[in-house]
Amino acid sequence: MAEFMSLHDAIARYVNDGATVAMEGFTHLIPFAAGHEVIRQKKRDLTLIRMTPDLIYDQLIGMGCAKKLIFSWGGNPGVGSLHRLRDAVEKGYPTPLEIHEHSHAAMACAYEAGAAGLPLAVLRGYIGSDLPKVNPDIRHIDCPFTGERLAAIPSNRPDVAIIHAQRADKQGNVLIEGIIGVQKEAVLAAKHSVVTVEEIVDDLNAHPNACVLPAWTISAIAVAPGGAAPSYTHGYYPRQNSFYKEWDAIARDRDTFAQWMEEHVINAGESKGASA
Amino acid sequence: MAEFMSLHDAIARYVNDGATVAMEGFTHLIPFAAGHEVIRQKKRDLTLIRMTPDLIYDQLIGMGCAKKLIFSWGGNPGVGSLHRLRDAVEKGYPTPLEIHEHSHAAMACAYEAGAAGLPLAVLRGYIGSDLPKVNPDIRHIDCPFTGERLAAIPSNRPDVAIIHAQRADKQGNVLIEGIIGVQKEAVLAAKHSVVTVEEIVDDLNAHPNACVLPAWTISAIAVAPGGAAPSYTHGYYPRQNSFYKEWDAIARDRDTFAQWMEEHVINAGESKGASA
Amino acid sequence: MSEATIARDYTPAEMMTVTAARALVNGTTCFVGIGLPSEAANLARLTHAPDTVLIYESGTIQTKPDVLPLSIGDGELCDTALTTVSVPEMFRYWLQGGHVDVGFLGTAQIDRYANLNTTLIGDYREPKVRLPGGGGAPEIATNSREVFVTIKHSKRTFVKDVDFITTVGFGRDGKARDNLNPETAKHMGKGPTLVITDLCLLRPDPDTHELIVTSIHPGVTREQIVEATGWEVRFADQLDATPEPTAHELDVLRELKARTDRHHAGDTAGERA
């Protein structure tokens, strides 16, 4: 049952060193505030799952939080490379990063299967691709009806899913609107979940078939206005495209990156060890 | 691309003798008007797919349209038996009816897999049940990651899916609201689809994540106000619970049934062979 | 027994419903079958267990119907739900995904190992009586953490071996939930832990999983239960006396049913036009 708490406490309680963590949000609603809190709390040896690592995982990887990454597209959208991710993969800096690489279709199905309580996802995927040669998690099953050989991958079942959403009501039910990505699946597939929200309201006023997560599917809710920036929150604030472009120069150089993180994340934490 | 036409023409064009037909709507939005048109046009040897046959398939079966039924719960909800279905299964009247019987979970997954273009659905299902002994379509796969044995069934891929929805816009995009059942899956899984709607509007005014079927997923749209009665349409009219209760006495007796159908369906057709 | 309860008459059906309702602990997430389970689960929600989360297979999540639904997909269930999802999502994410504490089922027949039959009487290809079939039950029974079953007690319903296992309790030998693949075991619930009838409560023996009577309703004799059970039913050493319904429980139940009757009598007034 969702418990309202500070972001500091939520991350401290649910993100352990060595945990498998999925921070989702497909371009939209990326949980940057929560990611920054993970960095401030110096979590280590995380297995990070995410379709599009984006800047949030570039930052976590660059700050040495991750030992493994499961992903399907690792770029700075519309800009270019994720330099901290590349530095970790190409040079092992700051620590080596093991990668398990999928396609989007497979990752989406892996979340779907995780939410569905299944150990595997089945898809017509990876035909002719070299990815199965480098990812031992891509295997196959034979359809007992048609004999068709279909791709099978393990479902995503993270220890904790972290997402950002528009709002929660006072009972802790959460509404997600717009580009909803794989967030519902990530939360339902995970053992625990932390949700940051723009605000708490009396009534979600949701459409009958809206994407709503009941309070009893969530472990912790933390209010974090602007918690998706520089990504965006539909109905609240836009994507800071200019920051995504600026990030290229910041992340390209190890020292510039370290300095930027020190100034904008480490020393700018909302809750630095304090309990709300 | 959705073409607006009369219900008569839509059924005439897309429902052929011997076709596999799925008329869906989970208690809500059951496409009775379309089902009645199928009866009036004396379609024969249909394979009928539907989770809950309900009165609509009791009528089709009783009128001799079906040779096979794929289903998961064949009762009159809250009332009792479907007497025409039972008469066909128990006594072969008016024609023998082959049945392929599933659980709801399996049927829902079979539609999901059909919509997903897969030949099979995989679920943790039928454990300890006798259903796999009587339905040769229930088989198993072994998970290549965990060794778990999981149920596998063929996906539902009907020749034509028939559903009822609240409304279409003038471009033929369709909105479904409330209890949405497996209608989206049925339409996306089918080769062709016929949608009846309460009305045509200028703008669907749909929530960003509403259940909307784009015009290019639909073959034909027919306006049929009240087309779900005695089932209901959320936002338009309620379920005629009293009729569901009355149906028990009507359907129990072969002659009473035949007379009722003659009076209320055969002779009450909106379009009896006429083109709109 | 308090004065409040002594003063009131009640029917065996009411006794059954109230007892079934009491079995639901507040805060439970309950996947509700239509009919008796729905009546009991809503009574629980309106009495001691206001935070019970009710889920119906029509996709309606955390629903709080003001009147009892006649069908599993009444508009009332959607109108009062937190959210309504598609039926594939319901079975995949919510049931199979492991979010259900209690699956609450009715049945046509139950046997000594709590296997349920809602498929047919007789032989599958030559049925004497064809019943509606499995519906959601086969997977509700395996994917919920535990299962409650409520059914009227009679020799017709309580049989030694069901003609057809639609929905597994503990299998033909009581061992269907033992020695599973570890991944299956992780997701498979405890099975039927409680059967509520109009005469008594039954629970599976911890070792053999045979259903044994653990509590007898007021005014019911052991002989009546033996007479109404299709196998040589055993009684627990520690046999409880089921407490009577309270006046409050009866009031709430009767008002709920009266409200329901009024609602369903006036079909066309039931929903906004």
Next chain:
Amino acid sequence: MSEATIARDYTPAEMMTVTAARALVNGTTCFVGIGLPSEAANLARLTHAPDTVLIYESGTIQTKPDVLPLSIGDGELCDTALTTVSVPEMFRYWLQGGHVDVGFLGTAQIDRYANLNTTLIGDYREPKVRLPGGGGAPEIATNSREVFVTIKHSKRTFVKDVDFITTVGFGRDGKARDNLNPETAKHMGKGPTLVITDLCLLRPDPDTHELIVTSIHPGVTREQIVEATGWEVRFADQLDATPEPTAHELDVLRELKARTDRHHAGDTAGERA
């Protein structure tokens, strides 16, 4: 060539975009990759193909962005979409479900059998350059009825054999789409049928599936194409001259890009607060 087109200058990039846009037939359902494909698909929608249905992997269906998205999940795509679905639904129901006529892809490298590499240069475990990876492309390329690829022409991008097949064209031997299981064959598209560069158009040879030049852009020489291609590229016997962009196409494209630049420069004005 009409007077309207002669009068105007245009860049090779504009030539590429306009030519790519023209490849989309009105009414096509197109699964759009970000960058060049998105620019071309929207230009098509704003010129000759107003009823083209654009789908982005972020879940946005039938979207009509007023400005080009910087990312695959810009708010603009959702705001102007008919509906927005979850990403699992997008890949399962809409792409794998067979509703996409054309998958429109960019790439970092392409080889003579139209295999695409967006994973890395060098060896997988010791990459010289790590690229973003597959994203949606591996299944867009197999589940769409056909695939268009657009990419700037150079020896770096047009290689004989890609270092890594992220996304299959016709495989290492050109035969990857032959002799499939019948069920797979039913769902597998024709693969890349057209490659649009800033120099020319290439199409697979009907027999060998090797990419051959079928149309040359105005002012481009065969030598330029040979020089920019990492294998001994062949030219079709019937070699077309790609028509120049019309003034209208250039106007619409330039206004679209100007509108896009203004929009993305003013970040915070881009969306309702």
